[in-house]
Amino acid sequence: MKIIPVPAFRDNYIWLVHDGRHALVVDPGDAVAVEDALRHLGLELGAILVTHHHPDHTGGLAALLARRGVPVFGPAGEAIEQVDHPVFDGDEIRIASPGIALRVLEVPGHTAGHIAFVGIDSEPGLVFCGDTLFSAGCGRLFEGSPAQMQHSLARLAALPPDTRVYCTHEYTLSNLAFARVAEPHNPERDAWAAHCEALRARGEPTLPSTIGRERAINPFLRCDQPGVIDTVAAHAGRRPQDALECLADLRAWKDSF
Numbered sequence: 001m002k003i004i005p006v007p008a009f010r011d012n013y014i015w016l017v018h019d020g021r022h023a024l025v026v027d028p029g030d031a032v033a034v035e036d037a038l039r040h041l042g043l044e045l046g047a048i049l050v051t052h053h054h055p056d057h058t059g060g061l062a063a064l065l066a067r068r069g070v071p072v073f074g075p076a077g078e079a080i081e082q083v084d085h086p087v088f089d090g091d092e093i094r095i096a097s098p099g100i101a102l103r104v105l106e107v108p109g110h111t112a113g114h115i116a117f118v119g120i121d122s123e124p125g126l127v128f129c130g131d132t133l134f135s136a137g138c139g140r141l142f143e144g145s146p147a148q149m150q151h152s153l154a155r156l157a158a159l160p161p162d163t164r165v166y167c168t169h170e171y172t173l174s175n176l177a178f179a180r181v182a183e184p185h186n187p188e189r190d191a192w193a194a195h196c197e198a199l200r201a202r203g204e205p206t207l208p209s210t211i212g213r214e215r216a217i218n219p220f221l222r223c224d225q226p227g228v229i230d231t232v233a234a235h236a237g238r239r240p241q242d243a244l245e246c247l248a249d250l251r252a253w254k255d256s257f
């Protein structure tokens with residue numbers, strides 16, 4: 001089983017999972033990019049997964065489905081016209097071609113019904129987390145509260161450390177620029193930043209990351225750490241009372257960074 005990024009727009013990745021014959025795609029915002037990749041690799045599309053309703057994740061659905069009938073799994077809590085398999089938290093999806101099994105995790109915050117897909121039996125683990133968790137960052141709170149995002153990030157952070165994190169945007173370097181300010185002393189983060197800068201200089205993706213790495217370097221998963229709390233306090237002019245308030249202040253700070 002191979003997982004490859006299909007670049008779209010400015011900084012989106014449409015993840016394509018294939019076994020050499022059949023493919024599934026996650027968050028196909030752009031049908032042309034997906035059709036080109038399928039043709040180039042000689043693959044037949046077998047299923048589509050959608051994490052949330054934003055157009056850069058759903059814009060290619062109509063055109064892809066106009067040429068074929070494949071199941072579209074997406075959040076039951078969001079109105080996405082082409083989703084014919086609405087899924088809830090805890091649902092298990094088994095796709096025959098390509099052969100992959102996934103468990104649904106509801107992770108609201110970026111949008112109200114955002115879901116992630118967690119690999120079952122994949123070794124090491126994997127998660128398609130859309131715009132909820134990015135490397136060194138998290139999604140903006142367009143529809144959810146800081147408390148929802150905190151809970152969602154905690155659910156993702158609780159996955160095994162070697163779980164590969166397939167998020168949907170190449171935001172890593174700009175997130176790392178903020179992370180450097182939010183938590184000045186973090187040698188593991190500095191090493192990851194150097195690695196990512198080299199990857200981007202060669203035009204390569206920085207993803208997937210892993211849950212273990214994100215726990216070590218991502219300030220949004222580190223709102224209980226003194227190194228993050230201190231800078232958030234200095235920036236906000238008051239000390240956050242708890243990790244939730246720290247996350248809320250950190251998110252607001254990043255929004256205007």
Ligand code: ZN
Nearest residue numbers: 052054110131
């Ligand atoms: Zn989004």
Ligand code: FE
Nearest residue numbers: 054056131168
């Ligand atoms: Fe997006």
